Amino acid sequence: xxxxxxxxxxxxxxxxxxxxxxxxxxxxxxxxxxxxxxxxxxxxxxxxxxxxxxxxxxxxxxxxxxxxxxxxxxxxxxxxxxxxxxxxxxxxxxxxxxxxxxxxxxxxxxx
Amino acid sequence: xxxxxxxxxxxxxxxxxxxxxxxxxxxxxxxxxxxxxxxxxxxxxxxxxxxxxxxxxxxxxxxxxxxxxxxxxxxxxxxxxxxxxxxxxxxxxxxxxxxxxxxxxxxxxxxxxxxx
Numbered sequence: 001x002x003x004x005x006x007x008x009x010x011x012x013x014x015x016x017x018x019x020x021x022x023x024x025x026x027x028x029x030x031x032x033x034x035x036x037x038x039x040x041x042x043x044x045x046x047x048x049x050x051x052x053x054x055x056x057x058x059x060x061x062x063x064x065x066x067x068x069x070x071x072x073x074x075x076x077x078x079x080x081x082x083x084x085x086x087x088x089x090x091x092x093x094x095x096x097x098x099x100x101x102x103x104x105x106x107x108x109x110x111x
Numbered sequence: 112x113x114x115x116x117x118x119x120x121x122x123x124x125x126x127x128x129x130x131x132x133x134x135x136x137x138x139x140x141x142x143x144x145x146x147x148x149x150x151x152x153x154x155x156x157x158x159x160x161x162x163x164x165x166x167x168x169x170x171x172x173x174x175x176x177x178x179x180x181x182x183x184x185x186x187x188x189x190x191x192x193x194x195x196x197x198x199x200x201x202x203x204x205x206x207x208x209x210x211x212x213x214x215x216x217x218x219x220x221x222x223x224x225x226x227x
Contacts, residue, residue, distance in 0.1 A: 034215060041220070042218075042220050042221075043115070043202050043204070043218025043219050043220050043221050044154060044202075044204075044216075044218050045218065046215030046216065046217070049215065087153060098144060098156040098159055098167070099215075099216065100156065101146075101153030101154045101155070102153050103151070103152060103153055104153055
């Protein structure tokens with residue numbers, strides 16, 4: 001699976017949009033971009049995934065650049081409960097049976 | 112269904128003792144995964160089951176570690192002769208297979224092991 005690069009930490013004001021970047025310049029054509037988050041003392045939680053089109057669900061939006069070498073996870077109105085470590089992972093769907101987690105980005109939502 | 116359940120939540124043991132953790136996945140999920148997470152790091156893959164078959168094991172899973180999923184439902188992870196380096200959070204996750212599994216894993220809250 002391709003490697004991802006994320007900033008180690010970010011701050012965001014409560015109520016504002018949180019934009020979390022991820023670089024995956026070596027992504028292959030059949031690799032999807034996944035985002036998970038981990039709130040303190042809990043297991044990781046699936047947020048969203050996509051291949052090349054932008055995706056949106058009730059939690060977040062995923063914007064993938066046209067060349068697919070980077071993506072941004074957007075939390076449109078961050079709350080204090082969104083404070084967590086966010087992991088960006090690229091993986092071939094249905095090939096390889098595990099997700100490889102890096103250190104992620106620690107997002108702090110500030111009041 | 113209340114999600115993936117792990118027991119115990121916390122375990123403190125003396126070095127050299129054996130410990131066993133249990134994971135109850137979401138009932139309709141046929142895939143089950145074990146991960147280990149140390150402080151400040153992302154989770155690291157240990158092993159994976161499809162139904163009762165253990166299909167993949169990480170190099171991290173030394174001879175002292177064994178995992179089972181005897182009836183394709185709950186799973187246990189045993190660590191024999193624990194060492195201080197085994198202190199970590201042990202996470203279990205489950206998922207559906209096939210295209211439905213594309214929506215990621217559901218993780219439990221983990222078992223935190225402290226070896227003293």
